Amino acid sequence: MNTTSRRIHDASGLPAGTVASREFVAVDDSGEFSYHRSQQDLVAAFEYVGEAACIIDRSGSAFRLVLDANRHLTLGPALGPVEFHWLRHAWLDAQNAHPEGHRLRRFYPVTRDEVVSGLFETLALEGGTAPVEGAWSLDIEGFASFPSNIQEIDRRLARGDRLERARVKDPFGHVYRPARHRKHRYLPAAAGSILYIEIPASGSLGSVPHALP
Structure with missing residues (x-):
């Protein structure tokens, strides 16, 4: 499933600290990576809880999507530091699988x-x-x-x-x-x-x- 065009939102391309909103990177259930400028943009990019296999913020904390009391998607609590070796290999795999998208x-x-x-x-x-x-x-x-x-x-x-x-x-x-x-x-x-x-x-x-x- 190739959802890169749907998932990549407006990106500033600026160093950390120059974007006012909290940023996230998500890995979907097919191994695709995407950047999101805010929690609102992040949640809007997905349709069901398991679609985002992993979400991280700039501190390296891992998150998952959950359902709120009204069964709407929302960002769950931090789960601790993201697993380093998994993240590194997932990123290298994504680059090799989609060289035209990660250049x-x-x-x-x-x-x-x-x-x-x-x-x-x-x-x-x-x-x-x-x-x-x-x-x-x-x-x-x-x-x-x-x-x-x-x-x-x-x-x-x-x-x-x-x-x-x-x-x-x-x-x-x-x-x-x-x-x-x-x-x-x-x-x-x-x-x-x-x-x-x-x-x-x-x-x-x-x-x-x-x-x-």
Whole structure:
């Protein structure tokens, strides 16, 4: 069941603390991840209690949906810290299963805090709502520009021959090299989506990200 388009709500793409409402990330019963800017948006995105397999807030606390006295969906009480190993593997599985939907590929997370913060940041950025002007940067052979979101970067990199010369920095300071992902090797290079593979901020290739196209 692919419900990504129904579930991804307006996302600010801004660092923690700049969004007034409480934010959540949910994992549905098919393993899909989604970002929600408020509890109201979260509850509205689901139709029955078990549809959300896991819900977390920015602190890493886990929640489930429950029914209130009027049998309406609502957010239940905190259940304690989310299980780190399950969350990390579920996120990596979702990225591998839907590379065109999860295109910001950061280094392999080694702590629960890294997994949680990375989820909120990347899902918000992939949601496509423009952050503050200039929060993204795109450098192609020393020429810098400041796109408003990842979709604008895609348009500027539409020609595949420019990818290896480009570097992208997101609003949180992570640096990426764009790479074309093709669903089938016989398709032309331009037919695939662009993944953004994290590299060290210096721009060197000394470290290997957790997922490559």
